[in-house]
Amino acid sequence: MLRGGIIGAGFFSGNHLNAWAMVEGAEIVALCDTDPKRLSKMGDAFGIEARYSDAAEMLDSENLDFVDIITTAPTHRPLVELAISKDVHVICQKPFAETLEDARAMVRAVEMAGKTLMVHENFRWQSPVRTVIDAVRSGTIGTPFFCRAAFRSGYDVFSGQPYLAEGKRFIIEDLGIHVLDIVRALMGDVTRVAAHTNRINPEINGEDVATILLSHESGVASVVDCSYATRRVPETFPETLLEIDGDAGSLYLKSGYRMEVHVDGKVETRDVSPPVLSWAERPWHNIQESVAIIQKHFVESLAKGVAPETSGKDNLQTLTLVEAAYRSAAEKRTIETSEL
Numbered sequence: 038m039l040r041g042g043i044i045g046a047g048f049f050s051g052n053h054l055n056a057w058a059m060v061e062g063a064e065i066v067a068l069c070d071t072d073p074k075r076l077s078k079m080g081d082a083f084g085i086e087a088r089y090s091d092a093a094e095m096l097d098s099e100n101l102d103f104v105d106i107i108t109t110a111p112t113h114r115p116l117v118e119l120a121i122s123k124d125v126h127v128i129c130q131k132p133f134a135e136t137l138e139d140a141r142a143m144v145r146a147v148e149m150a151g152k153t154l155m156v157h158e159n160f161r162w163q164s165p166v167r168t169v170i171d172a173v174r175s176g177t178i179g180t181p182f183f184c185r186a187a188f189r190s191g192y193d194v195f196s197g198q199p200y201l202a203e204g205k206r207f208i209i210e211d212l213g214i215h216v217l218d219i220v221r222a223l224m225g226d227v228t229r230v231a232a233h234t235n236r237i238n239p240e241i242n243g244e245d246v247a248t249i250l251l252s253h254e255s256g257v258a259s260v261v262d263c264s265y266a267t268r269r270v271p272e273t274f275p276e277t278l279l280e281i282d283g284d285a286g287s288l289y290l291k292s293g294y295r296m297e298v299h300v301d302g303k304v305e306t307r308d309v310s311p312p313v314l315s316w317a318e319r320p321w322h323n324i325q326e327s328v329a330i331i332q333k334h335f336v337e338s339l340a341k342g343v344a345p346e347t348s349g350k351d352n353l354q355t356l357t358l359v360e361a362a363y364r365s366a367a368e369k370r371t372i373e374t375s376e377l
């Protein structure tokens with residue numbers, strides 16, 4: 038049984054803790070947060086007695102196999118480097134880093150130490166999205182030539198995550214990062230990025246709308262469009278809607294988790310709704326299920342001795358798209374990913 042320690046007992050950590058309880062082969066034995074109230078609330082809720090306000094102290098005392106870092110991006114590099122120096126494997130929440138330089142340094146440190154680092158990039162593991170990825174990879178619609186991935190919502194994310202309103206960057210770094218990662222999982226790596234951003238909500242500092250055009254190495258074109266300023270019925274938070282054209286058909290993930298496959302002049306419709314796990318709640322259940330799936334993937338990857346699909350190294354490509362999108366919007370030009 039792998040022994041895990043959690044660093045960060047804030048808004049999202051309850052989902053990790055609930056999910057870990059479902060994952061065979063690992064258990065969370067210790068919890069760390071610099072905020073004593075959050076530490077005791079989460080420790081009490083999940084019956085974790087070993088509690089620390091200092092991550093180094095937890096690592097020195099607990100004989101851990103891995104840490105699961107659920108803090109915001111500014112703390113990721115020091116915490117990942119600390120964990121590596123104590124010879125444990127690491128899971129780190131997204132956004133992996135605030136800069137590519139920090140991300141590259143973490144990947145180098147992990148490679149030199151021979152440890153495993155998985156970024157908790159969970160949207161590509163959402164079961165409806167995964168069904169689409171599997172269908173595309175198995176050739177259901179032939180060779181793809183176009184992909185659109187859209188996340189448009191007016192859901193109030195700021196009440197649970199107030200820091201999202203404060204940063205100079207918002208939707209691309211927080212949410213677009215997931216959608217860009219889904220598109221990479223579907224269509225592969227990217228050579229060029231052109232982006233346009235807007236801020237509609239005057240109460241926040243960053244952009245809340247982004248429209249991004251990607252050219253993939255394969256020649257496929259993708260559009261990633263994200264908004265937290267969209268008032269529509271039904272509200273689709275937190276669904277990523279997909280539209281993919283291939284030379285043998287088209288595939289859609291529509292609102293309400295409805296997948297449509299259009300091949301040979303016929304339409305096959307499937308309900309690919311994620312389950313609402315016992316501890317989950319709508320509309321977050323889609324995200325919550327993916328937390329359990331990605332954690333299981335981490336444990337299985339360690340057991341097999343292979344890199345997780347969303348390893349730190351893999352995530353450098355997703356972060357490159359985030360950086361390229363911001364640079365493109367700021368400089369009003371198309372960015373070659375090789376520039377970064």
Ligand code: NAD
Pocket residue numbers: 044045046047048049050069070071072075090091092107108109110112116130131132157158159197198200211324
């Ligand atoms: P939060 O601010 O509510 O919680 C972070 C916690 O970490 C706080 O309690 C803080 O005191 C603690 N902390 C900070 N530095 C620490 C340190 N050095 N040692 C110990 N504890 C420390 O943040 P959150 O909303 O829970 O988000 C955490 C991360 O999860 C963010 O990066 C966010 O983007 C990500 N997130 C991911 C998803 C997803 O679906 N993948 C969803 C929501 C949030």
Ligand code: 89Y
Pocket residue numbers: 194198211212215275324
């Ligand atoms: O932080 C974000 C994430 O990763 O998923 C949704 C979210 O909580 C708000 O945009």
